Amino acid sequence: MFIDLPSELEADLVGHSLPPWRLDGPFLAKSTMDEYRIELTATPWFEEVAATLHHSLNGENGGYAVLRLGSLAKALGADDRFLRLVTAFAAEVAVPFSPFPRWPLWKDIGVKVGKDPGKSSGIGYNALHMDLVNGSLPPDYTTLLCVRPDPLGGGPSILSDPHAAVARLSENSRALLAEPAYHYGTFFDLHGVGAEYKPFPVLDGIDPGGFVRFTAKMLERSPLGRAHADAARELADELVRGQVSFMLQPGDYLIVNQRRFLHGREALHIGQETVPVADRRLLLQVFLRAGAASGPAA
């Protein structure tokens, strides 16, 4: 699931300067998608890397990938030129978009010591979840670019296969999870992710290869009926039993197929308040929508 770029491709990419991107509503414009694809397809080994990426995300047993772009980040500096290249790789998977009208395409995930520690940019354990869980059409992929890891050494990423976890549950728990009895979070002014879905079933049953609509964050934050909460807790425990974890390095680009894997992050190291804001862990996030323009399906 870790994909290194051939050095020939890295060397070639350093010499490329992609034009700034344009948006069409919340989505990366098709003209930019085409422009970036034409430019990158001409580089050596790019199509092989793109095929490996597709296979890791959508092939049998696949579901996530880490594209290691650290050398490129170092060579280019973490500026626009690098971010355009990462956007071009993302666009090879599906259409990048921002559901948040107030944010640019790429959203900062920094570290805020005063925030709910279990939420995005909090300092605590960020429990396994899917992003935009309460939209009727969650992003097909969520992606995280590591600009800076926690300088104190905490915060490994965690990933778990929810279909495998669900398969280990009792039939009774699965039946409870298939009921529209779950809810999480607010839904306000979001674009490209459908309408608010509330309450939702964790398992929708119709589409076995589809989303397991789950966030372990709801166990603490959403009032749920006793039986439904118990089933959700069982699922959360199974997810943790099956999880993998690894530390993102500078320039690592994690792409998660939200139909296949849930993601999260272990707590950052204690003492974040002693780290200057400019040195704290920093990720950039963009979501992807699969569509006609997203290349070959699984």
Ligand SMILES: O=C(O)CCC(=O)C(=O)O
């Ligand atoms: O901080 C991380 O590594 C994960 C953040 C995350 O999953 C989110 O903000 O949705």
Ligand SMILES: [Fe+2]
């Ligand atoms: Fe997330």
